[in-house]
Amino acid sequence: MTAVGRRSWVIADGWIPPRSTGDDLALVSHEAACMLNANETPAHVIFTIFFAERDPEGSLSITIPARRILHQNLEKLPGAAIAKGTDYCVLIESDQPIVVQHTRLDSRQAANALMTTIAFPCD
Amino acid sequence: MTAVGRRSWVIADGWIPPRSTGDDLALVSHEAACMLNANETPAHVIFTIFFAERDPEGSLSITIPARRILHQNLEKLPGAAIAKGTDYCVLIESDQPIVVQHTRLDSRQAANALMTTIAFPCD
Amino acid sequence: MTAVGRRSWVIADGWIPPRSTGDDLALVSHEAACMLNANETPAHVIFTIFFAERDPEGSLSITIPARRILHQNLEKLPGAAIAKGTDYCVLIESDQPIVVQHTRLDSRQAANALMTTIAFPCD
Amino acid sequence: MTAVGRRSWVIADGWIPPRSTGDDLALVSHEAACMLNANETPAHVIFTIFFAERDPEGSLSITIPARRILHQNLEKLPGAAIAKGTDYCVLIESDQPIVVQHTRLDSRQAANALMTTIAFPCD
Numbered sequence: 001m002t003a004v005g006r007r008s009w010v011i012a013d014g015w016i017p018p019r020s021t022g023d024d025l026a027l028v029s030h031e032a033a034c035m036l037n038a039n040e041t042p043a044h045v046i047f048t049i050f051f052a053e054r055d056p057e058g059s060l061s062i063t064i065p066a067r068r069i070l071h072q073n074l075e076k077l078p079g080a081a082i083a084k085g086t087d088y089c090v091l092i093e094s095d096q097p098i099v100v101q102h103t104r105l106d107s108r109q110a111a112n113a114l115m116t117t118i119a120f121p122c123d
Numbered sequence: 124m125t126a127v128g129r130r131s132w133v134i135a136d137g138w139i140p141p142r143s144t145g146d147d148l149a150l151v152s153h154e155a156a157c158m159l160n161a162n163e164t165p166a167h168v169i170f171t172i173f174f175a176e177r178d179p180e181g182s183l184s185i186t187i188p189a190r191r192i193l194h195q196n197l198e199k200l201p202g203a204a205i206a207k208g209t210d211y212c213v214l215i216e217s218d219q220p221i222v223v224q225h226t227r228l229d230s231r232q233a234a235n236a237l238m239t240t241i242a243f244p245c246d
Numbered sequence: 247m248t249a250v251g252r253r254s255w256v257i258a259d260g261w262i263p264p265r266s267t268g269d270d271l272a273l274v275s276h277e278a279a280c281m282l283n284a285n286e287t288p289a290h291v292i293f294t295i296f297f298a299e300r301d302p303e304g305s306l307s308i309t310i311p312a313r314r315i316l317h318q319n320l321e322k323l324p325g326a327a328i329a330k331g332t333d334y335c336v337l338i339e340s341d342q343p344i345v346v347q348h349t350r351l352d353s354r355q356a357a358n359a360l361m362t363t364i365a366f367p368c369d
Numbered sequence: 370m371t372a373v374g375r376r377s378w379v380i381a382d383g384w385i386p387p388r389s390t391g392d393d394l395a396l397v398s399h400e401a402a403c404m405l406n407a408n409e410t411p412a413h414v415i416f417t418i419f420f421a422e423r424d425p426e427g428s429l430s431i432t433i434p435a436r437r438i439l440h441q442n443l444e445k446l447p448g449a450a451i452a453k454g455t456d457y458c459v460l461i462e463s464d465q466p467i468v469v470q471h472t473r474l475d476s477r478q479a480a481n482a483l484m485t486t487i488a489f490p491c492d
Contacts, residue, residue: 002131002246004214008371012470013403013440013485018395026141026208027231034136036173036212050405050438069173071136071210085395087440089405089468091373099212099243101135104483108396111234111357111480114227116136118243120468120487123371125254125369127337149264149331150354157259159296159335192296194259194333222335222366224258234357234480237350239259241366248377248492250460272387272454273477280382282419282458315419317382317456345458345489347381357480360473362382364489 004038005097006121014049014088016075017106027107033092033119034071034101037064043096047077050089057081064098092119127161128220129244137172137211139198140229150230156215156242157194157224160187166219170200173212180204187221215242250284251343252367260295260334262321263352273353279338279365280317280347283310289342295326296335303327310344338365373407374466375490383418383457385444386475396476402461402488403440403470406433412465418449419458426450433467461488 017029037043042065048058060079064070074090075082082088092100100119105112140152160166165188171181183202187193197213198205205211215223223242228235263275283289293306306325310316320336321328328334338346346365351358386398406412411434417427429448433439443459444451451457461469469488474481 004131004133004245005243008373010373010405010407010468012405012438012468012487013401013472015440022232024231032136034210034212036133036135036214038133038173038214050407050436052438052440056436067173067179069135069175069210069212071138071175087403087438089403089438091405091407099133099135099245101240101243102485103136103238104485105236106481106483107232108393109357109391109476109480111232111355112229112236113359113474113481113483114229114236114238115361115472115483115485116225116227116238117240117363117470117486118135120374120470120490121243122373122468127254127256127368128366145355147354155259157333157335159256159258159337161256161294161296161337190296190302192258192298192333192335194261194298222256222258222368224363224366226259226361228359230355232480234355234478235352235359236482237352237359237361238484239348239350239361240363240486241258244366250377250379250491251489268478270477278382280456280458282379282381282460284379284419284460313419313425315381315421315456315458317384317421345379345381345491347486347489349382349484351482353478357478358475358482360475360482360484362471362473362484363486364381367489 003097005099006123007094008122009092009100009119011090011102011119016084017108018084020107029107031074031104032071036069036099039096040066043094045094048091052087126220128222129246130217131245132215132223132242134213134225134242139207140231141207143230152230154197154227155194159192159222162219166217168217171214175210249343251345252369253340254368255338255346255365257336257348257365262330263354264330266353275353277320277350278317282315282345285342289340291340294337298333372466374468375492376463377491378461378469378488380459380471380488385453386477387453389476398476400443400473401440405438405468408465412463414463417460
């Protein structure tokens with residue numbers, strides 16, 4: 001079987017909108033790294049966050065169980081501290097092949113906007 | 124002639140918005156896997172749906188006739204049961220090369236939002 | 247110098263929104279194939295449009311001059327007849343390497359929505 | 370270690386919306402080339418802007434420090450003169466591997482729209 005995915009991915013346009021419209025928690029502005037681990041073994045995934053004016057923040061790790069998905073809200077990444085309204089990029093490295101898609105929901109104005117892209121596979 | 128497409132594709136940010144605004148059926152919130160089969164023979168396509176907290180749902184199959192397209196609404200995939208508002212990923216495997224593009228229309232708020240990306244080719 | 251682009255590209259989610267909001271011509275709903283020809287020679291580009299329930303429409307050709315761009319409105323592709331509100335896919339073949347990005351502007355509701363993706367390179 | 374990125378990238382759908390809604394500077398319509406330089410050395414990046422009806426504008430250069438990011442507003446690219454409401458494409462060449470993501474915010478109508486894609490890697 002072909003491996004489903006790659007081991008190294010980049011999200012280059014990270015920016016968490018600082019405000020939201022409405023009371024619906026699902027419509028709070030956010031960014032997510034949406035990941036598939038189609039393997040029979042867990043994937044150990046390390047996030048490194050890069051910034052414009054300071055050193056990268058690294059060694060943030062999560063585990064995606066075998067044959068499971070994880071849509072990770074990037075503001076809630078364990079151990080990270082990404083301020084809203086700050087430019088950042090993310091390098092995502094996994095010991096198993098995974099697939100990563102980047103999505104932003106922006107509800108600063110009266111109707112929400114969405115954007116998505118498959119992240120860039122580096123390996 | 125170069126093959127038009129690949130045999131294995133992933134959509135990583137699956138999530139069907141649970142509500143819609145307006146009476147226009149074309150503006151109901153939905154997600155689609157938009158596929159081209161440019162070949163002279165039909166493509167037999169198998170979908171496997173992965174979730175965060177349960178085993179994948181597999182062996183959902185459709186056929187795209189030769190030299191035809193199919194924009195498949197993912198909520199209406201034959202045999203699948205993807206609940207609205209649930210995180211999922213999709214692995215799409217075909218016996219012929221195809222191209223897959225993932226699109227979401229979200230009309231929860233007063234004006235619709237759109238997002239799209241070419242899916243990730245795994246082979 | 248590295249070639250800038252590829253010779254065969256696919257847009258898989260073609261669908262021209264059938265209505266628009268407002269009087270601004272630039273905000274009329276549309277889809278575009280945005281193309282760069284960075285070469286020193288003109289690029290001759292052939293479009294084939296695929297549908298769900300009828301044979302493809304082919305041999306639609308345009309030329310992009312040397313070191314020029316063309317953002318082609320797909321509804322206005324010379325010789326083609328893509329009805330609004332119809333699912334389609336596009337195969338774009340060029341005798342010179344080009345880059346293709348697919349964008350939709352949808353202004354059916356009160357504020358416009360946008361989506362974009364680099365098309366899929368087949369060669 | 371695998372190189373993080375590529376040295377040659379294209380954005381094919383460049384177009385800066387000519388108007389904006391609201392007083393929030395962060396909601397002014399714009400386009401950005403969002404770039405990661407994950408290397409231990411600075412990246413020297415050259416932009417060439419291509420147009421539909423005139424010669425390309427080239428030799429616009431910026432530097433991204435080692436292990437830093439740059440989300441470059443394309444209207445504010447040093448030395449360039451991209452008019453609002455004009456079709457353009459961008460070729461981005463770097464002496465170090467980088468990753469480029471293209472994003473547009475369009476706030477011409479009452480709620481903003483977003484679109485994004487990883488740019489096309491040419492090398």
